[in-house]
Structure formats: C-alpha cells, structure tokens
Amino acid sequence: MSTTANVHEEKTHLSRLLKRAHDGEEIILAKSGRPYARLVPLESTPARRQPGRVTGRVEDAFFESLPEDELDAWEQ
Template sequence: MSGMTSVNVHEAKTHLSRLLDRAHAGEEIIIAKHGKPYARLVPLPGRQPKRQAGTLRGFVEITETFFEPLPSEWRGEE
C-alpha cells in the first residue's frame, strides 16, 4: 500500500492505530493542522513495505507459451 494520504489532526487522533498500521505497511501519512501540512508519519528506515497482492493485475499477461523451453538462441547455444 504505497502512496501518500493527508489527514487532519482530529482524524489522526481518532484513527491513530489505523494510520500507524498503514504507515507500517509503507504508506506515507501527512497530518495537516489548519489545512497545512504539519507532520509526516512514515515507516522506520530499513523496513520493506508490505507487498500488495494484485498490484500488477491487468498489466502482466502470462500466455500459453510462458512455460515452454526458451529458444536455443536465448540460451546462447547458437
């Protein structure tokens, strides 16, 4: 769940636990005060964002030939 979300202080206080989980999963949360960015909630350095299943759905196509052996020129045999 990568990306950036902006919430106001009241919403941040009300949903802090949920926002922490989202930041832990890799999302950047901007907390705004009086409509202006005030603080940023991000995961700790070195933490890999949790992978989201289905992120590339519709972008990758596995055809029937996917599991066939590679041609010899691809394997460096010619």
C-alpha cells in the same frame, strides 16, 4: 503515494494511521488544513549483536603498552 489526514479528525484513529504507515504508506498529518508532520515507516532495525559470531584470536601483542611517542600523540 501519500495521503493527507487532518489531525483533528484522525486523532482517535492514530493506531490505524500507524498501521498504514508501517505497511509502507506515507501519511501527511495536517493541522488546520496545513501540512504539519509526516508518518513514514522506520528503516528496518539492524540485527542484534551476537557474541562469538566472529572467529579469530587477539595476539598477545595487542595487550602490550604502546610506544611513548604514540601515547604522547593521543594526549595532545
């Protein structure tokens, strides 16, 4: 469900509108009676990266130089 709010009337209540949008309500901001913008909640942010979360090791071969033909392919 969406609610339309006039920017001129609601500018002093922005924090209230943000709270309603954060709670899941879609707010349509109107300017001079015409839809102008939409306030919607952001998608949840991904979890922060945590070093050491994945187990395993990198083999020594990982650090060896690539063959010349592969290096040439990267430079093209």
